[in-house]
Amino acid sequence: MAVSRDKVFFIHGGNREGALLAAGPRQPGGDLPAGLRSSSLAARARDAFLLVAGGIVVAASDNAALLLDWTEQALEGSAVDEVLGDIGGGNGEQHHPLCRMRSDGSVAELEVHEIAGPLLAGMDARLLVLHDAQAQYGLACAFAEHAHPASRIADMLPALAMHCDPDYAITYANGEAAARLGIHASTGPTLPQVFGEQGFALLRQYVDAALAGASQQAEVRMALPEMTDDRHFHLECRPDPVGGGALLVLSDVTRLRITEEQLHRRDREFATLVENSTDIISRMDREMRHLYVNPAIEKLADLKAEAFFGKTKAELGLPPDMVQAWDDAARAAFDSGVEQKLDFNRVIDGHVRNFSGRVIPEIDAFGRIESVVGIAYDVTERARMEKERDDLLARERNARIQAETAARARDEFLAVVSHELRAPLNGIQSWAHVLENYVQDASSAPLAQRALQGIKTGVSQQVRLIEDLLDVTRMMSGRLRLVKQPLALLPTLQSAVESVRNLAAAKRIGITCDYRITSEQIEGDADRVQQIFWNLLSNAIKFTPEGGNVWLGAAEAGKEICVTLRDDGAGISPEFLPHLFSRFSQEDTSSTRGHSGLGLGLFLVRHLVELHGGWVKAESAGESKGTTFYVYFPLRARSDQYLTVGPSEDTSGSTPLPSLSGLNVLLIDDQAEAREALTIVLTGAGANVFAGSCAPEAFAWLEGRSPDQLPDVLVCDIAMPGEDGYSVLQRIRGWRSPRGDTPLKRMPALALTAFAQREDRIRALTAGFQMHVTKPVAPEELIVVIDTMATRR
Secondary structure, rough: OHHHHHHHHEEOOHHHHHHOOOOOOOOOOOOOOOOHOOHHHHOOOOOOEEEOOOEEEEEEEHHHHHHHHHHHHHHHOEEEHHHOOOOOOOOOOEEEEEEOOOOOOOOOEEEEEEOOHHHHOOOOOEEEEEEEEEHHHHHHHHHHHOOHHHHHHHHHOOOOEEOOOOOOEEEOOOOOOOEEEEEEEOOOHHHHHHHHHHHHHHHHHHHHHHOOOOOEEEEEEEOOOOOOOOOOEEEEEEEEEOOOOEEEEEOOOOHHHHHHHHHHHHHHHHHHHEEEEEEOOEEOOOOOOEEEHHHHHHHHOOOHHHHHEOOOOOOOOOOOOHHHHHHHHHHHHHOOOOEEEEEEEEEEEEEEEEEEEEEEEEEEEOOOOEEEEEEEEEHHHHHHHHHHHHHHHHHHHHHHHHHHHHHHHHHHHHHHHHHHHHHHHHHHHHHHHHHHHHHOOOHHHHHHHHHHHHHHHHHHHHHHHHHHHHHHHHHHOOOOOOOOOEHHHHHHHHHHHHHHHHHHHHOOEEEEEOOOOOEEEEEEEEEHHHHHHHHHHHHHOOOOOOOOOOEEEEEEEEOEEEEEEEEEEOOOOOOHHOOOOOOOOOOOOOOOOOOOOOOHHHHHHHHHHHHHEEEEEEEEEOOOEEEEEEEEEEOOOOOOOOOOOOOOOOOOOOOOOOOOOOOEEEOOOOOOHHHHHHHHHHHHOOOOEEEEHHHHHHHHHHHHHOHHOOOEEEOOOOOOOOOHHHHHHHHOOOOOOOOOOOOOOOOOOOEOOOOHHHHHHHHHHOOOOOOOOOEOOOOOHHHHHHHHHHHHH
């Protein structure tokens, strides 16, 4: 590379050859001839110089003597060959490397530059400039690092920065270019060598223009060496006004272009969606002027979308109510910076269309809101569907209310029917008891005894039918509740068998029991479990001919208890067997059928078993071949905490009834027959009875009583005209005697009523009654209950 007399060129490298430094200007001074002191030749002798004339050193600088380990006086007048050796020369500017041994034994590496030029014309003289090569190398590096901070800045750039001369030789490359293009300063590569002929062909026109003095900018797409994929580059070429040549900067913008393409594609997709959307989309400024609208806005008015730009809705003549809705929402969005919602209607093609919309503020990076975006969509179909849904819900609600009203009316009707049926049954049963006591004194009247037994059986069957009807009603309405507790199943089975002994004996049907359980327990409601097996046993007895047999068994079956009930009666046809447990289901519904009933017993059995977590099934080989029922209950884990409850004993037979002698009983019932019959029953048991039809009669009777004549027990009906039993009880207990005290405040009270549901019993006990007994009541039971209540008092 040629070295200029007054410029420095360098390629940043890191080796010794990577930095060349030419002689710089020297400060005035030194022992130079006067003609050389201000010349450019003297200025070049910055480090050290020797002025040689005729082969003799005629002048030397202090630095020269220092480098050569000579004194200045010794140098002047010495032959140059003696001082430097044979360096030749005298034929123009030359360069001579030189090694000299110093007196201290060190070796000085010197470079001798012989300069001959027009400034020495007319003189037989040569100027020898001496440089310390080692120091010069360090100086060059320091110069490269410190004298040119632009080079360090260029190395930090992610772009490829290069300088080339007019021959396309690269004289400078920053770190990024050196790394990605493999440029080494020692090789002095050219642009064609680095970029290849194809790449250089793309760059050449811009480089040539820069070399000619014209700056160029362009974007090129090419592949760098060792790369197969094309990259996008932003190219900038400028002429170098200082050192000549051209400056090239290639910035890789591939990612930028890919991102721009993705954004452009998204913009196209977004524009396609917006322009083709059926929703009305617009942008408005603070003056409510439209900055953008999509074509869908044309449905609001007979105007093209272009007519909206720069105008407000009011200026376009849109309906005032719609303009008001839009403007209010937009102003609220501008003021609050929060999305707003709006609704408006528009008549289109003679039909009212419903629209809903949103106004969204556009907030820039500085938190300013200069525009809002409005989106409105046609919700006519949705509004229609919502209206239909609301109408449907209203109809469903009305239907539910009607159904609930009908169910409530049905329940109330059945409760009234139950009450009205039970009330006369209470009188029938009481009168039967009176007659039975009378007939017992006349053993010569067996026919009368049989008649009384028939009356009692009829009453019992009637009560059972009423109970079944009420249970089915509660079951259908979901109001049938069980009171579950640990229950020993064996005593319950035994009690159910004893309750049907008389029915079986009347038809001479034998009942055989095979219990393989003892104290095993289930979680159950004792009354309901007994009802299950009473229904099954009664059903078996009813469909078994006289002289037949019924077998009952119970045994563990894994984690369950299986109760088996088999008879040799009428059997069930295969066609009817799947419907056996359905409500009101009867195989023979003709007017000539041989068995009575409502078809509710087995329906109740299935549901009650399922409410206990069990299941039931039936098997039959056919008509006249008997039927077998299997009832399964989950077996409860054994526990000593609960005692096994045995079957209740029948006290109606041999055990004598308690005497009510000395007891004063106040009886209030609005039905004369029941009141008279109960009066006779209780009087026969020894009680002193006052019977009244209503509360005023009772209070009138109380006024004339002495303290020892006041009632000990109150027996009161619940449903009575004018005032019910709950109110009567409260008034009687609050009654004050002529002495001012309340002697009946703690008097025991018995609710004797035809309201038989569990809720009725709970209400009676809550109201203050100590006992709740359902009509018709067995006279023996009534006597025992009254005696118990009086004893506890």
